[in-house]
Amino acid sequence: MWDCLYSMSILHVDRAGAALADGYYSVYRAAHEIDDPGPLSSSRFFRIWALIGWEDNAEAYVHVRDGVVTGGYTLELPERDNAHLALIPKLVVAPESRRQGIGSALLAHAVERARAAGRRTLVAEAAAVGGPGATFAQAHGYTAATTEVRQVLDLRTADRAAFEGARDLAARQADGYELEAWRGTAPERLHADLALLHAGMNDAPTGGLDIEDEVWDAARTGERELRLHEAGANGRAIIARHTATGAPAALTRVFFDDDGADGWGRQSDTVVLRPHRGHRLGMLLKTTNALTLLDEEPAVHRVITWNAASNTHMRAINDLLGFRPLDTWHEWQKAI
Structure with a gap:
């Protein structure tokens, strides 16, 4: 289905989009291997929290270049409470595709989606040291609001x-x-x-x-x-x-x-x-x-x-x- 796509796109992923969902999960796995010493989510688990959310309040997008998924993000839009917030529980770029502006393009897309939903604050999580997340967040004007220790x-x-x-x-x-x-x-x-x-x-x-x-x-x-x-x-x-x-x-x-x-x-x-x-x-x-x-x-x-x-x-x-x-x-x- 990707043959007709132009060279670069940011595309919405839903549960029916198996190829895009598989691509997003593959990028997540590859990024996790070098960025995160903690547990890897199974494909089944990932397809719930990353594609639809725990309360049907998430949407996922992937960056596609020449038919290959090179990155993706998930945006959660709380509805029962905290309706002023948008959350990014995951934003990943394939290791071989980093430092090419893909992460920045995905984040800009997420900000547009959050604003369109009437949200005023965006929150994401990333390791404080040892990975690309902290440098990326600071470069885009984000500040550390909380600190969490994993044990x-x-x-x-x-x-x-x-x-x-x-x-x-x-x-x-x-x-x-x-x-x-x-x-x-x-x-x-x-x-x-x-x-x-x-x-x-x-x-x-x-x-x-x-x-x-x-x-x-x-x-x-x-x-x-x-x-x-x-x-x-x-x-x-x-x-x-x-x-x-x-x-x-x-x-x-x-x-x-x-x-x-x-x-x-x-x-x-x-x-x-x-x-x-x-x-x-x-x-x-x-x-x-x-x-x-x-x-x-x-x-x-x-x-x-x-x-x-x-x-x-x-x-x-x-x-x-x-x-x-x-x-x-x-x-x-x-x-x-």
């Missing part, structure tokens, strides 16, 4: 006895709470509870980001769970409940691909709601989940987590569990 726990060398000791100590301080665990996507009966817990993530440090609180309900949670299932995301999760009231108090969750081929687990939300803090629920949930991974998920070898550099409490928990620093990222922001 990795190697389960193959983890100290099981230390996990058990930390779990037992935390459990003694969490009297009055009970745990509920599940594998895979969350059952519908938990969607309302998860909505409350997701909303609790609004307390997480956001630095200088021009961002509003997210608004969650059971319906939104259910839609997210469906998208995760479509993306092939499996996982282990635990909720802590206040025994006397049954109210959800805390959550931790680690995702991994259905096939487990890459060996990575991806730490998602860990949150303790404000009325339930001070009972070491975060430590209890994370150590319990880590032990579950050790016992029941042998294909998961490493767990990666992201935390704001200013979130010293959660990072201290990670340090005690044996997480080690991998790299540092910024969220880059610019008024458009």
Whole structure:
């Protein structure tokens, strides 16, 4: 279908456009290999978050030259909240095609799309050092609004006895709470509870980001769970409940691909709601989940987590569990 195209184009990609989607994923894989020591998204996962988004609010475009995809980007346009924002979760250029203006052309296209959607702020993420992202962002007038530290726990060398000791100590301080665990996507009966817990993530440090609180309900949670299932995301999760009231108090969750081929687990939300803090629920949930991974998920070898550099409490928990620093990222922001 590309024979009739002129030599250079920026084209929209949708789920039906298999050739363009395959090209975008191939560029992402090639760029990831040299830019990012963290986990690679599977093709199935990539086609959900990069082409349509977790809430059907993303659009993807690729740069095509002489029939070959040489770069691409994804633009998210939040609708339920933060309707002033546009987000670029991914912008990549094939390694052999860099320093030819392709990244700049893609970014300019993204800015046009964001402005057309009525957005005033554009946010993207890139490694702070060690890759082309930081230099590129600064050259285009973006400033670092937040700093996040990525840490990795190697389960193959983890100290099981230390996990058990930390779990037992935390459990003694969490009297009055009970745990509920599940594998895979969350059952519908938990969607309302998860909505409350997701909303609790609004307390997480956001630095200088021009961002509003997210608004969650059971319906939104259910839609997210469906998208995760479509993306092939499996996982282990635990909720802590206040025994006397049954109210959800805390959550931790680690995702991994259905096939487990890459060996990575991806730490998602860990949150303790404000009325339930001070009972070491975060430590209890994370150590319990880590032990579950050790016992029941042998294909998961490493767990990666992201935390704001200013979130010293959660990072201290990670340090005690044996997480080690991998790299540092910024969220880059610019008024458009």
